[in-house]
Structures are given as structure tokens and as C-alpha cells.
Amino acid sequence: EAGVTQSPTHLIKTRGQQATLRCSPISGHTSVYWYQQALGLGLQFLLWYDEGEERNRGNFPPRFSGRQFPNYSSELNVNALELEDSALYLCASSPVGQNEKLFFGSGTQLSVL
Amino acid sequence: QQQVKQSPQSLIVQKGGISIINCAYENTAFDYFPWYQQFPGKGPALLIAIRPDVSEKKEGRFTISFNKSAKQFSLHIMDSQPGDSATYFCAASWTNAGKSTFGDGTTLTVKP
Numbered sequence: 001e002a003g004v005t006q007s008p009t010h011l012i013k014t015r016g017q018q019a020t021l022r023c024s025p026i027s028g029h030t031s032v033y034w035y036q037q038a039l040g041l042g043l044q045f046l047l048w049y050d051e052g053e054e055r056n057r058g059n060f061p062p063r064f065s066g067r068q069f070p071n072y073s074s075e076l077n078v079n080a081l082e083l084e085d086s087a088l089y090l091c092a093s094s095p096v097g098q099n100e101k102l103f104f105g106s107g108t109q110l111s112v113l
Numbered sequence: 114q115q116q117v118k119q120s121p122q123s124l125i126v127q128k129g130g131i132s133i134i135n136c137a138y139e140n141t142a143f144d145y146f147p148w149y150q151q152f153p154g155k156g157p158a159l160l161i162a163i164r165p166d167v168s169e170k171k172e173g174r175f176t177i178s179f180n181k182s183a184k185q186f187s188l189h190i191m192d193s194q195p196g197d198s199a200t201y202f203c204a205a206s207w208t209n210a211g212k213s214t215f216g217d218g219t220t221l222t223v224k225p
Binding site: 004031033035041042043044045048050055056058090092099100101102103104105106107 | 145147149154155156157158159162204206207208209210213214
């Protein structure tokens with residue numbers, strides 16, 4: 001069974017640009033979560049999507065947004081990139097009815113120059 | 114409060130020793146307490162988890178001890194091996210919240 005897949009693995013942008021990160025959940029999982037992991041820090045919750053709807057949002061500015069597609073894949077968009085947005089962005093999915101159990105992908109390393 | 118505090122930040126243990134990582138939480142609404150293991154270049158992987166109705170859970174060499182009154186929980190790795198060298202994160206969440214709160218992580222090094 002394939003795990004959570006994320007693309008691209010690495011992404012380099014400059015300040016003010018937009019970044020789009022993509023995630024495919026484990027087959028059968030309908031919830032997708034996005035977390036930011038800055039260097040040396042823990043994971044900060046960004047967004048939760050379930051059945052195509054945004055269910056919960058962390059303490060991040062509106063320039064962090066995303067969506068979930070009918071096939072349950074998801075994308076995270078970060079507009080007006082700032083230097084401090086440089087981080088590892090992790091996507092996770094969870095089994096139906098068990099949204100506390102997270103299965104993570106390997107992440108997208110975003111570097112903002 | 115949503116904070117989860119994890120200690121120590123780093124830990125060095127000899128092969129065969131016991132590794133102990135501690136976490137404390139504030140929100141008594143949390144009802145799920147997992148530990149994740151992360152290797153370099155990989156995402157965190159769920160290692161073991163506990164709910165507050167039990168005080169201890171063991172899976173192989175990994176044990177979670179949970180103290181509800183103190184709002185603390187810990188991960189014990191028995192017979193630590195060099196392959197256990199990784200970063201460990203504790204977390205806390207409550208059912209249907211869709212949001213987990215993570216500690217800042219502990220980098221474990223097991224020396225051969």
C-alpha cells in the first residue's frame with residue numbers, strides 16, 4: 001500500500017512569489033492535514049481538509065490556503081512568500097473516523113530566498 | 114492552552130540503555146497522546162499512542178507511561194539500539210479536532 005506522497009520534494013522561490021505544494025493521501029483516507037516544520041522546531045498545524053471541506057485552521061495568516069479535490073488529494077498554496085516561510089511542509093492523512101492517527105509523507109522542503 | 118512541552122531537547126544513550134523522554138500538557142480535553150519517530154529526510158511515523166484511561170502501554174521495546182493527575186506522559190525505550198537514533202515527538206489531540214499539538218522534539222543518539 002502506497003503511503004502519503006508529496007511533491008515536489010524541494011522547492012525554491014523568492015520573496016513575494018507563490019508556492020504550490022501537492023499531496024496524495026493513503027488510499028481510503030479522506031482527511032488531509034498540513035503541518036509546517038521549521039528548522040529545529042516542532043510541527044505547527046496549518047490546515048485540515050475532510051471530504052473536500054476545510055474543517056480546521058491553525059494560527060497562520062490567510063496567505064496560507066489550500067483545497068482538497070474530489071479524489072481527496074490536496075494542495076497547499078502560500079502567497080506573497082516571506083523568508084520565514086522557509087520550512088519543511090508535511091502532509092498527513094488519517095483513516096476514516098480516526099483523525100487523531102496521522103500518517104505523514106516525507107514533506108516538501110520550501111526555501112524562500 | 115494548547116501547549117505541549119517536551120524534554121530533554123537532546124539525549125545520548127549507550128547501546129542497551131534506557132532512553133526516557135518526557136512531555137507535559139495543559140489542556141485536559143486532550144484524549145489521545147501519540148509519540149512519533151522521525152528519521153532525517155522522512156516524515157514523522159506514528160510509534161505508539163495512549164489514551165488517558167490507561168496508565169501504561171507497551172509495544173515491544175517502547176512503553177508509554179501516563180500520569181493523568183500530573184498531566185504528564187513519557188516514552189521509555191528499553192534496550193536502546195543505534196537504529197533508534199532519530200528525533201522523537203510527543204503530541205496531544207482530542208477526538209474529531211483534526212489538529213494535533215506537538216512538542217518541539219527530542220534528538221536521540223544511541224552510541225554503539
